Amino acid sequence: MAPSALTTVRARTLFTPLDTGGRADTVTRRLTTAIRLGLLLDGERLPAESDLAGQLGVATVTLREALAALRTMGLVETRRGRGGGSFVRAPREPHPARLERPLRLLSAHELRDIGDHRAAIAGAAAGLAAERALPSEIASLHEHAKRLRVATALTDRRRADARLHIEIAAAAQSPRLTREEMDLWAEIGDLVWLPMAGEDPGPVADEHAALIGAIEGQQPGRARELAERHVAAETARLLDLRLSLPQR
Amino acid sequence: MTRHPGLLAAITRHISSVLGSVTELGEAMTAVAQAAGPRPLRRADLAELRPLVAEVLRRHDGLIAGTGVVLAPGVLADASRWIEWWWADGGGGISQLDVDLDPGSAEFYDYTTTEWYREPARAGRQWVTGPYVDYICTHKYTLTLSAPVLHAGGFLGVAGADILADRVERLVLPGLARLGRPAVLTSGAGRVIASNSASIPPGVVLARQEGSAGLRRVAGPGGGVADPGGEGAVLPWVLLAAPVRDETLDYG
Numbered sequence: 001m002a003p004s005a006l007t008t009v010r011a012r013t014l015f016t017p018l019d020t021g022g023r024a025d026t027v028t029r030r031l032t033t034a035i036r037l038g039l040l041l042d043g044e045r046l047p048a049e050s051d052l053a054g055q056l057g058v059a060t061v062t063l064r065e066a067l068a069a070l071r072t073m074g075l076v077e078t079r080r081g082r083g084g085g086s087f088v089r090a091p092r093e094p095h096p097a098r099l100e101r102p103l104r105l106l107s108a109h110e111l112r113d114i115g116d117h118r119a120a121i122a123g124a125a126a127g128l129a130a131e132r133a134l135p136s137e138i139a140s141l142h143e144h145a146k147r148l149r150v151a152t153a154l155t156d157r158r159r160a161d162a163r164l165h166i167e168i169a170a171a172a173q174s175p176r177l178t179r180e181e182m183d184l185w186a187e188i189g190d191l192v193w194l195p196m197a198g199e200d201p202g203p204v205a206d207e208h209a210a211l212i213g214a215i216e217g218q219q220p221g222r223a224r225e226l227a228e229r230h231v232a233a234e235t236a237r238l239l240d241l242r243l244s245l246p247q248r
Numbered sequence: 249m250t251r252h253p254g255l256l257a258a259i260t261r262h263i264s265s266v267l268g269s270v271t272e273l274g275e276a277m278t279a280v281a282q283a284a285g286p287r288p289l290r291r292a293d294l295a296e297l298r299p300l301v302a303e304v305l306r307r308h309d310g311l312i313a314g315t316g317v318v319l320a321p322g323v324l325a326d327a328s329r330w331i332e333w334w335w336a337d338g339g340g341g342i343s344q345l346d347v348d349l350d351p352g353s354a355e356f357y358d359y360t361t362t363e364w365y366r367e368p369a370r371a372g373r374q375w376v377t378g379p380y381v382d383y384i385c386t387h388k389y390t391l392t393l394s395a396p397v398l399h400a401g402g403f404l405g406v407a408g409a410d411i412l413a414d415r416v417e418r419l420v421l422p423g424l425a426r427l428g429r430p431a432v433l434t435s436g437a438g439r440v441i442a443s444n445s446a447s448i449p450p451g452v453v454l455a456r457q458e459g460s461a462g463l464r465r466v467a468g469p470g471g472g473v474a475d476p477g478g479e480g481a482v483l484p485w486v487l488l489a490a491p492v493r494d495e496t497l498d499y500g
Contacts, residue, residue, distance in 0.1 A: 132436050132453055136363060137380075143361075170381035173439075173451035178383045218456065 016020045027058055029068035033186035035075050035090055044216040046076070049086075099194050103242055111242055114188055115235025119228045121180045122165060126211060126227035128157045128172035131219040137182035145212055157193045157201065158185075164208060168215070168227075196238035207233070256467040259433070262419060263483050266312060266409050267374050267393050269304045274397040274407035276300050277317050281399040283338045288325035294332045304409070305336045312409045313386050316345070317397060320369075321406035331359065333385075347386075349500040356452060364392040366489070368406045372396055376483055379413040379441055381449070389413040389451070391441075417442040417450065429490040432463065437485030463488040 034040040044242045053063040055075055067086055070076035078086045106114075129137075144167055148160035162185035169178040185192075196204065214223035280296050281289060297317065304315050316333035322328050333345040359365050364377040374395045382390040394408035416433075424431045424444035432443040438454050447459045455499050468486035 130454065132439075132451060134439065134453065136437075140361075166383060170383055173379075173389070174383060175381050175383070175388055178381050179387065182383065 001232045005115065024058075024062050024065035024069065027056060027063060028069045029183070029187070030056075031070055031073060032064065032073070033183060035070075035088055040088045040090070042088060044088040046086040076221055091175055100191055100245060103191055103194065103238070104245055107241065108239055108242055111235065111239050114184070115231060115238070118188070118235070119231040121169070121177060121184060122231050123224040123228040125165075125169040125172045125174065125181065126215060127220040127224035128174060128177070129168050130215045130223035132173050133171040133215055137167070138212070139216065141171065141212045145205065145208045148202050148208065149201070151201075154193050154197065157196075158189050161185075161192060162189050168211075171215070191238060192234055195241040204230075252479075255420065256428075256433070256485065258423065259416065259420050259485070260483055262311065263376065263393065263411075266308055266411065267376075269307060270315070270393050270395045270409050271374065273297065273300060273304060273315065273317060274395045277397045277404060277407060278399045281404060289323060289329060290313055290326045291324055291332075297332065298334075298431060301334045302342050305334065305342055308409070309336065313412050313415075314345075315391070315407075315409040317405055318365060318394075319406045320403055321360065323404050329359070364394040364408060365406055368394045368396040369403055372398075376435075378415075379435065379439065382410070386410055386412065391416065392412065401433075413441065413450065427489055429492065430463065431487065431489035432460075434486050434488065436469075436486070437442045438486075441485065460488075462490055464491055472484075 031040075047055065049060055049063055049067070053060045056063065067076055067078070071078060072164060075089055076086050077089050078084070113232060127180065133141075144160060144164040148157060148164060151157045151160045162181075165185065166181045169181040172178075193201075207226070211226045211230060214226055276297055277294075280293050284297075292315070301315060305312065308315075314333055314335035316331065319327075319330040320333070321329050331345060333341045334380070335345075337343040362377075362462055363380075364375065367375040367377070374393070376391060378391040381387050382388060382392070389412065391411045391413060392408055393411065394406040397404040397407055399408075403492055420433050421441040421444065424442060426435070427444070430443075430445040432445065432448055432454060433441045434454050435441055438449055440450050440452050440454055440457075443450060445459075448454065448457050454463070466487050467490050469484045
């Protein structure tokens, strides 16, 4: 793979020029999304700073700021010298204890607000999917729910769960809601299953089954309500865990 | 009854033209496999396709968002899965998607489960997928045209092209507007691709949409459009419109 240009199918839209202004945190979020969702692979080499800055349409200094933030998060590693550059460090199976740190960085206020945002997106997507999904899309939802049911590792559960919710937004026929789900899962996805570590995922799988049932049954009101309740329960579990951490 | 086959025939010509290019690209891929003979195919062999890819992108400039071939797992010796996909970079050149699909990490994007890959493989013929939200590649509401690539009785993969749904709308909407009555274009599955009526927006399933019951099919596969070449058969799109006034009288 040519190291100079990052042009994978996954990276293509992730590295289109930012149209929301070239702020470092926007760049950081875009790259975090790519890594967290597995669109950028572990060990993948990022283009040279000037090239990547050019692709994203931001100043090199802005990109450097974003890369520094990603290094702090442990998502990018920069090696010097020959064969050096910035490399993706995709989180494999994060130890629950390690994930407590990012959770600690979020206030209960922020967790609640992210939960509200997720519930709004997931609820709207589920309602529209119930109106618009075709049988082929319903089949895909069942398929992803099945994958989630058999996933055991935290990373696998997160991926399958994210994929299921992204597919629901896609079934709503809305590229914007789909993008919102992708961004939200990139932001908070690592944490969603954290409170469930070591616990039976069965009840969550049952919630998904009921939600898909409402979408399949073309019951928009019920689908929206189930999706909102599902996200609210996740938010409550996260808040519970956050508040149970020793206060410092 | 007033028929409006011209409208559907016009968009069918556009889509058929792209399908023709997709098939041409598939045949070029078959030729690459033919030329390799018993030698295993490698990624470098696909370089042969580039002039045609560039020509196809030029030919359908403004209509297609990307084109290329997607290979079945195991076809290439040096990549278990491969997407050879290109798009016009806007500056007169073309850009390649340099896909590095690590089988260990490919779970997130297993293209073999997509409709545009699976259906041409299963049906052995051209396929039009969508419109659907393509959240991997275009991030837009997209239609994917694809055709199987075969060689020596084996399935090598698919050739394809992406068309953004709003491009189709732009081609169809003036004609729909001229009808002067509610009219929609739907996919074979009944999803609205373009509509001149605010009460039936694109993306909805027509049969479930309130106010759609009065629409009558005016053109579609197996009737309405004279298509002796049979090209339209792959495009099961349907044009529906509210009855004209004299027709309404007929219904009392």
